[in-house]
Amino acid sequence: MLTRFVIPRLGWAVVTILLATLLVFGAMQALPGDAATQILGQNATPEAVATLRRQLGLDQAPVERFISWLGHALSGNFGTSLVSGQPVGPEVGRALVNTAFLAGITIVVGFSLALVLGLVAGLCRDRWPDSLISTLALVGMSIPEFIVATLLVLAFSITIPIFPAVVVAGQNASITELLPAMPLPALSLMFVASAYIIRMMRTSVIDVMETDYVHTARLKGISTTRLVLKHVVPSAILPTLNVVAMNVAWLIGGVVVVESIFNYPGMGSLMIRSVQSRDLPTILLITVIGAMTFVVCNLLADLAATLLNPRLRHPRNAK
């Protein structure tokens, strides 16, 4: 299982991350002007620009720069930010912790709630709880994060002012300082990210309820609670885990919008700022982290699928 299944996938995962970084690096090379002109502004003398370029290592050929970046990156040194002059690692690390905290709340609270709602909808198929939950899920699928966030601000910051509309704690705030501003960003992400999970859970619960073993269990006369907990949930949750894994990767996109709306000092705000200032080392580290998240989620989804369908365990049938 380990050598046949995990090792080759891990190899490909590394290649995928490397290629993804190379793609972003290549795209950034096409930019007219670079960080040197960006930092010094329009009126800088050509000499000053040339000096700064040399200092930042921008005068080398792109290939050389990528290889040297890669060499340093493998030893854990991701370079210094072209804007702040500080090492990129700690800066991105701080943002990552903040984002991981926000995403963590969303995943734990939002996804468990979504699984329960999906279960309820599936069990009450075509009755009012199902209609209500399915409609909510449809709305969640159809409304961009920025609209959910805007409406939440309108409701809970302007009409009934109980939560702050933006984070005022600043870029270097600790988690405890961020905590009071957390509810609205977390709610916005939860609403949007849960929609597909609710839907998938509902579908798989309905599928499981039609199976012979559930019918048999019912005929045996076991209680509904036992039926749901022992038979329905374990079988229905595995296909849903796949969607959960995909959703974690999708969260990255939502995080960018939500963080920028609430001025939350995480990876999303950092991404926008570093793209705007063409801060290549920061962008590359964010790409590495994003690609890693994608790859790990895919691996977990594949693993879940393999556990679910033993036929896939045979190497010839592996994707």
Add this chain to the structure above:
Amino acid sequence: MTSATIVVETTQASRGTLPGLRRVTRSILRSKPATLGFALVILHILLAILAPLIAPGNPTENNPAAVLQLPGGPFPLGTDTLGRDILSRTLYGGQYALAVSFASTALAVILGTVIAGLAAFYGGWVDQVITRLLDSVLAVPAILAMLVLVTVFGSGPEVIVLAVVVVYTGGVTRVVRAAAMDVMPKDYIVAARARGEGVFYILSREVFPNILDVVLVEFAMRASWVVLLVSSLSFLGFGANPPTPDWGLMVAENRSLMAVVPLATLAPIVFLATLIVGLNLAADGLAKSLGVDRMKEILG
């Protein structure tokens, strides 16, 4: 007449599993949510096309004398900070959203289908290389890829189309390739290969008609995501350029004044939400009537 119809449908059924256009239409009309979805989408297309005729004013004209007006008089939904008519801007807003989203979705689906067909046809290392390359593109967070592309090439509509194509072609290819792979070992393809037919013939005449259902659902589903993504980009300031009337941009421009002129934010929100709800319901209806599992397509 009836017998002729039946003949047409049976010949189609014998080529593959695709139901005819008539059956699909009937099945969509029988489902209330699907009908509502298609109606909403058609309504939005009509509003966008007819905007110049029905909008009460010019969507980009500033009126310094009538700034932040509440609804009434010549401004049925009020005005924004520059005195622009909210209703006109909202009505025109569909043009950018629909044109950019439709063009980019269509391009991504066409390109993805062609790549998927080639990967499935040649198999072996060609397939491996294509799959791995597309996986790497998919591994770049979509929003980061789009931000980078917009920064590099500017935020014109053609760049947004390009960015969506870059971000979504990989996903389309994944799904369509799986469908094409299922079709490849079928007898009619083996027979066509044995006859010595070329790649183009086999892909366009034998493979494509039999995976059309998957491609269509893919288009409908992607369209709703693309509208969402394009409006989010505009909201972040990386999409439509001011003063283009665009819903995402309008929400960004007016949301700090929600307490003063709520309709300036709420009107584009309602339009955007109804369009995407319509697209989602339409995609669901289409998937159901074509017998495609939508959740499976999402997972790829």
